[in-house]
Amino acid sequence: MAQVQRMSRLMIKTLRDDPADAETLSHKLLVRAGYVRRNAAGIWTWLPLGKKVLENVTRVVREEMDAIGGQEVLLPALLPKEPYEASGRWDEYGDLLFRVKDRKGGDYLLGPTHEEVFTQTVKDQCTSYKDLPVILYQIQTKYRDEARPRSGVLRGREFQMKDAYSFDTSDEGLAESYALHREAYQNIFRRLGLDFRICSAVSGAMGGSASEEFLAPAAAGEDTFVDCPECDYAANTEAVTFALQPVEGQDHPALEELDTPDTPTIETLAEHLGVPASATLKNLLVKVDGEIVAVGVPGDREVDLGKLGEQLSPAVVELVTAEDFEGRDDLVRGYVGPQGLEKVRYIADPRVAPGTSWITGANKPDTHAKNVVCGRDFEVDDYVDVVVVEEGDPCPKCGAGVKLDRAIEIGHIFQLGRKYADTFQLDVLGKEGKPVRVTMGSYGIGVSRAVAALAEQSADDKGLCWAPEVAPADVHVVAAGKAAQTELALEVAEKLGAAGVRVLVDDRAGVSPGVKFTDAELIGVPTVLVAGRRTAEGVVELKDRRTGEREELPVAEAIARITA
Amino acid sequence: MAQVQRMSRLMIKTLRDDPADAETLSHKLLVRAGYVRRNAAGIWTWLPLGKKVLENVTRVVREEMDAIGGQEVLLPALLPKEPYEASGRWDEYGDLLFRVKDRKGGDYLLGPTHEEVFTQTVKDQCTSYKDLPVILYQIQTKYRDEARPRSGVLRGREFQMKDAYSFDTSDEGLAESYALHREAYQNIFRRLGLDFRICSAVSGAMGGSASEEFLAPAAAGEDTFVDCPECDYAANTEAVTFALQPVEGQDHPALEELDTPDTPTIETLAEHLGVPASATLKNLLVKVDGEIVAVGVPGDREVDLGKLGEQLSPAVVELVTAEDFEGRDDLVRGYVGPQGLEKVRYIADPRVAPGTSWITGANKPDTHAKNVVCGRDFEVDDYVDVVVVEEGDPCPKCGAGVKLDRAIEIGHIFQLGRKYADTFQLDVLGKEGKPVRVTMGSYGIGVSRAVAALAEQSADDKGLCWAPEVAPADVHVVAAGKAAQTELALEVAEKLGAAGVRVLVDDRAGVSPGVKFTDAELIGVPTVLVAGRRTAEGVVELKDRRTGEREELPVAEAIARITA
CATH class of the missing domain: 3.90.960.10 (YbaK/aminoacyl-tRNA synthetase-associated domain)
Structure with missing residues (x-):
């Protein structure tokens, strides 16, 4: 029953016009289609449809994190100052940190990321090499007081993030934990339907695999990355390293x-x-x-x-x-x-x-x-390669002229090493009975940002256009308006719902078919089923939101097609 | 696969001794059994097992809220001052409010409850009587800077809450929305396995049904309530009203x-x-x-x-x-x-x-x-009944002497009326084309507190003892220690997991059977299956955690019993 959402009862108000302050496509469309609502600069409400998409992304992230043996926890967002003072980040973060005083004058912060507290947690819970490796993760509200919050939920001051941390006793262990996350992230972004590139985030000087970014190419992106049109090379502009090619055999005149x-x-x-x-x-x-x-x-x-x-x-x-x-x-x-x-x-x-x-x-x-x-x-x-990369520079891998593209950073995996373990003296008893310093990895996915990235990449001029796994519903059933059409629409919706299909059914009275069709395109559910002019014959129209392909077919066949 | 959690890979450290600062049973046991970890006064981490229980409670709450047509949203926790200034609560809350300044000096607060912002949301999204009634809810982190945070997660400064709000155009509508929540709350607490009483929260003077509390009787409770041992009467002590009984026919001497x-x-x-x-x-x-x-x-x-x-x-x-x-x-x-x-x-x-x-x-x-x-x-x-209620006072309903009991407030439902709608001028266009002022209800469940209440009510002298719906696993499989026993335990765990049973399997090496049994009782999974001394015969022991009843039976039979 919960699978069928009637639009007559859904809190949604779609807008025909772009909000005045919106610059990016995802910002415009997520507001216009009734997914999010702004409360303050960089602070947003997820309305019913938006919450469903956010929850779908969360579910995919959770499943894939569980699949690599990640253990879900929930740490506080309101954190005492001390561990961040110990790591130096209480000061380093500067204005980016929301700081809070409690009634007794104690200093707290709203967590922007949780390396310090996870390190303390593991120090408290794990004492032997037998307790490791451990992968911990949480899906949580994070806070960063951005100087320029913008682009809707793409760069918020309060946002949803999945942050994970691995703890190993050896560099090899860390490399394995890192590889597990790299694989999990690819699965996650593939399932979400995102087009993404894995980019070296820092260059070879620190070890090429120490940090990689997952970038979703999009015009609204705030990151520029180097993209090779000929091979699979992709890198953060700061991470591009031009190979040293000595020139030999030339006879130069004297200085x-x-x-x-x-x-x-x-x-x-x-x-x-x-x-x-x-x-x-x-x-x-x-x-x-x-x-x-x-x-x-x-x-x-x-x-x-x-x-x-x-x-x-x-x-x-x-x-x-x-x-x-x-x-x-x-x-x-x-x-x-x-x-x-x-x-x-x-x-x-x-x-x-x-x-x-x-x-x-x-x-x-x-x-x-x-x-x-x-x-x-x-x-x-x-x-040391220190020049600003330019379009047409040779690809470090194949030599072809590279492109510079804009992208949204949707994930980041990082071999932290022993920085935080050193700060908090995180040791476990090793196999030989001596303390071993633990080495860490840190792995983030911007969950709310991924929703914006999905909107950016999949939208067209009519509106949003979600991949099935993240869409707020599987099918959008539209009742063109007459009583019989509404009756058929509701009947079809119930049947689909009973079969486990998530249905949004537009049963609103007093709303014209044109408005309903426009709303359906704006909302972007993958399949649209219309109970329209051939309702009396029991024929409905099935439409693919992405391709726009339409087909008329008998109700039973349409249901069978969808549930197949 | 994700259904089977091996304890050898689980981040858990059980403790034999109560934490020094713990006063209540749930605080002691949730810490000792590795469910939660303290970060600061009233600020807690949910460790893997604790997070599972929290998630189970969340799921039940979500399902029952969806069942009454509730629409899930997610509002920010970091909120601008203005709406709370408009309602007067920015000042009224006093020290209970965590206040935050952003980099530009703007005033924000960490939301303790969200009536103001929900009212604004509905004002923005709903314009006609056709858009109502609406029930909105969120499951979210809330903040209250309690003067005396204590009892573990029972009274935290950061906690998980389900808050719901109903919006109707008439008093009758509000009464219906209220009744829906009352029913949903009963379903939720029953499914969670909580013993609870519904208590009038304020007396008849304001209308008897305007506000009710759901109280879970527990020694650790901070609320005292009046409980009739003879009938179903239960009330907040402040809400008890003694019936006026005139004394007639007596001949009194002169003053x-x-x-x-x-x-x-x-x-x-x-x-x-x-x-x-x-x-x-x-x-x-x-x-x-x-x-x-x-x-x-x-x-x-x-x-x-x-x-x-x-x-x-x-x-x-x-x-x-x-x-x-x-x-x-x-x-x-x-x-x-x-x-x-x-x-x-x-x-x-x-x-x-x-x-x-x-x-x-x-x-x-x-x-x-x-x-x-x-x-x-x-x-x-x-x-006006204004005296402090005492044990033995007559029950207002049946006249029997009442008891005074301690309880944990796990839910509160409240017919708010038009207070916030007046503040924010929340009107919708009525049927007759005139603006109608909206009337609201507000409905809360302490999600993290419910976990503590469950622990309080179900624990015994050996440890926690969860109801099936909220337990971190369905079955705790214990391998007594020898290789063959571990092998059998893992085999049984896999079979159960494949059948959809959530299994925690204690496959830890180098841990004595005694410690494993003690841990199993402390952790409190409803059913314990032991691969022990009759492993060679393929016989395991099945134990009911609550009753302590044990039975030896062949593996296949044990699995069949559990999956039945």
């Missing part, structure tokens, strides 16, 4: 200094010499943990400071200031070249490969040098 | 004044005269909305100020102070009597019935009067 007055920038230099910026070598000075380091990239490329920081992590990377040049006669601002920079560590992009020749600073004011050859005139201390 | 120096209290008076306190009439002066009112009760009874306030609601009731006597020669402090108290409204308890005779103040210093007869020497303006 030669050039008088280049007033050319402290690549632009002025290239113009003065009449060469493309790509022929020049740009040397950016930064401070890494306080020490000045030079970073060399082709003159036409930008340095991605985030990527640089990520690659050198956990070091602190800062830009140099005028003060840093004081007493450093070896550093001529605007005219730095890697040749003869003996006291400075030189990091270069792989594009500055051995055997390549450059125009670069001569370490003298108003002077540059040409025919400066890597490996002959200067050495690179470390190769 | 006579008595010289009673220094007897301003009932105790001093009764001692001075050598009469029981019950022979005297106590007249308490209070201010009702600023006006002085006298309240008469038998001298041996206490006035329940809460009850008085409830009965006179929405008036503000305060005790009088010395200042209130200034300029009031008619009020002689300590010697007030209802006779001749012309300028003061006189409220009396029904025990001060017409025809009863009393010793009371004579409205002169150091003077009392005897043979003061109600109806002859004074009149009562209003009869």
